[in-house]
Amino acid sequence: MGDISSHIGVSAEYLAQHLGVSGLKIESVTPIGTGQMAESYRVSFVAGSQGQLPPSVVVKVPSQSESSRAASRITRCYELETGFYTEVKSLVGVSAPKCLHVWFDAPQDDFVLVLEDIVDGKQGDQIAGATVEQARAGIDELVRLHTPLWNSEQLDALGWMPRHTLESSQGTRDLLRSVFAGFATRFSSLVSAEVLELGAQLVANIDGYDRAYPNNETIVHRDFRLDNLLFMETSHGIQVKVVDWQTASISSGATDLAYFIGASFAPEQRRQVEGELVHRYHDGLVQSGITLSWIEAWDQYRLFATSGYIMAIVASMLVKQTERGDAMFAAMANRHGQQMIDLKTLSLFR
Numbered sequence: 001m002g003d004i005s006s007h008i009g010v011s012a013e014y015l016a017q018h019l020g021v022s023g024l025k026i027e028s029v030t031p032i033g034t035g036q037m038a039e040s041y042r043v044s045f046v047a048g049s050q051g052q053l054p055p056s057v058v059v060k061v062p063s064q065s066e067s068s069r070a071a072s073r074i075t076r077c078y079e080l081e082t083g084f085y086t087e088v089k090s091l092v093g094v095s096a097p098k099c100l101h102v103w104f105d106a107p108q109d110d111f112v113l114v115l116e117d118i119v120d121g122k123q124g125d126q127i128a129g130a131t132v133e134q135a136r137a138g139i140d141e142l143v144r145l146h147t148p149l150w151n152s153e154q155l156d157a158l159g160w161m162p163r164h165t166l167e168s169s170q171g172t173r174d175l176l177r178s179v180f181a182g183f184a185t186r187f188s189s190l191v192s193a194e195v196l197e198l199g200a201q202l203v204a205n206i207d208g209y210d211r212a213y214p215n216n217e218t219i220v221h222r223d224f225r226l227d228n229l230l231f232m233e234t235s236h237g238i239q240v241k242v243v244d245w246q247t248a249s250i251s252s253g254a255t256d257l258a259y260f261i262g263a264s265f266a267p268e269q270r271r272q273v274e275g276e277l278v279h280r281y282h283d284g285l286v287q288s289g290i291t292l293s294w295i296e297a298w299d300q301y302r303l304f305a306t307s308g309y310i311m312a313i314v315a316s317m318l319v320k321q322t323e324r325g326d327a328m329f330a331a332m333a334n335r336h337g338q339q340m341i342d343l344k345t346l347s348l349f350r
Contacts, residue, residue, distance in 0.1 A: 004029050005039050007061040009103075009112030015043065015059070018101045019114065025049040032058065033123065033227075036319040037068050037077050037246055042117060057100060060113040063320075069109070071318040076162075077246035078111045079104060083160055084245035085113065091154065092219055093144035096242050118241050124226025126328050130264035132273055134231055137238040138260055139277050142224065143284030145242070146253035150218045150290050155250050162249035164217070166210050173206045176310060179317040187316070190330035195337030199313065201346060202306060208349035214252050214300050216292070222247035223311065224256040225263045227328070254300035257281050259307045262339040263332050270335070271342060274301075302343040308336030 008014050016024035025046035033040045044056040062078065063069055072078050082104040089096055098116035105111065124134065149155055155163075162168065180203045184196050202209070221228075223244060230241040261274050282297040309332070316329035340346065 003064075004031070004041065005061055005064055007112070009061045009114075010041055010043065010059050014112070015057075015101075015114065018103070018112075019053060019057075021049075021051040021053055023049055024051075024053075033243075036063070036065075036322070036325055037072055037075075038063050038081075053100075054117060056117045056119070058097070058115045058117050060111075060115065062110060065320040067318075067320050072246075073109050074318070075247070078109055079106065080161070080248050081244070081246040082111050082113060084248045087158065088161075088219060088248065092148045094141055094242055095144070095240060096245070115243075118230045118232070121230030121232050121241055124229045124231060126225055126227040126263065127324075127331050129266060129269070130226055133238050134226070134229075134240075135261070135264055135273065135277055136280060137231070137240045138224070138229055138264070139257075139280045140284065141229075141240050141242055142253070142256050142260065142281060143288065145221065146218045146256070147285060147288040147290060148219075150253070150285070150288075151216055152218075155217065155219075158250065161219075162251075164210075164213060164249070164251040166213075169210045172310075172314070173210065175314055176206055177203055180313055183313045183317055187326070187330055187333065190326065191333045192337070194341070195309075195334055198337050198340060198346070199309060199333070201350070202309065202340075205346065205350045209303075209306055212303055212349040214254070214296070214303075216252055217250050218253050220249055220251045220253060220256050221245065222249055222251070222255065222259075222307075224260045225308075225332075252300060252304065253285075254297070255304045255307045258301050258304035258339070259311070259336075261301075262305055262308045262336045265335070267335065267338040267342070270339065299348065302345055303348050305336060305339040305343050305345045308332050309340065312336065 010029055012024055012026045016022055027044045027046045030042045032042050038060055040058055040060045042056055043059050082102050085099040085102050097118055101114035103112045228244040232239045261277055278301050282294055285292055312329045312332035
């Protein structure tokens, strides 16, 4: 992230008007996070000027990068995140920051999101990986996100959200085919040859993957990984706030599960903990009254080991290129690729 955005949403006048505090004054604006599709700032107020507001808030506005803005129009990510906060957050149990203000302009693909500042939250590190305790806390949030609307008729009222069908996913399949060669070239020194060959086989069989989707659906995050989780140590253990809802959609819950586990650990550690974590997720579903056998849960986890590799391929070729971004996408591709190999994922749809 470069210079502070000049977007009107990061101004005292805008925040005073929309947060209902006249005389609001800004003390500092500090970039936070590692997002590549939008920009987030911690806006701290001059003491005494903020009325009943907290001392600081997080303001999220569009990226200053033209390539990221173009990608946002393709993926509708600004519309999806603002829509999550206005229409979906109250329907699910996941812990996400409180929304203080949201505005979205569809024709201009412009937005402002003002959120609670989780001052004591520590952002997870996608490259370093998760502790088992962090992973367990993340799994519990997935249960709270997925169970309230699992196969619910209420999903039909959310017609603006992307919803996986064989027809609706045609664009993703076409995009994957068009960008994979460039991905393989750019990441040839960062991603193992075995994983790149696996990627070629995945792309060749991508129609079968989409046909293999299970018949359960719910609200999913679709980018549920450490960089999008804020961890807090409390007397009750680790608690999590889930951020960056730019890819929220309606799909199978196991997409988030496999994506999170595969991206959070180096292969050696993942092999040791994935059984426990998938059991934890399945137990949470069953305790919430959802009918899903253990075999079904495990096979869906195996199938969706693909989700992280697909995200790494597509997202890396859409957003602005950064050194940390390339390291993160390479780590995702290597981890998810090895996850697919270990779980014999291709055998489920090839």
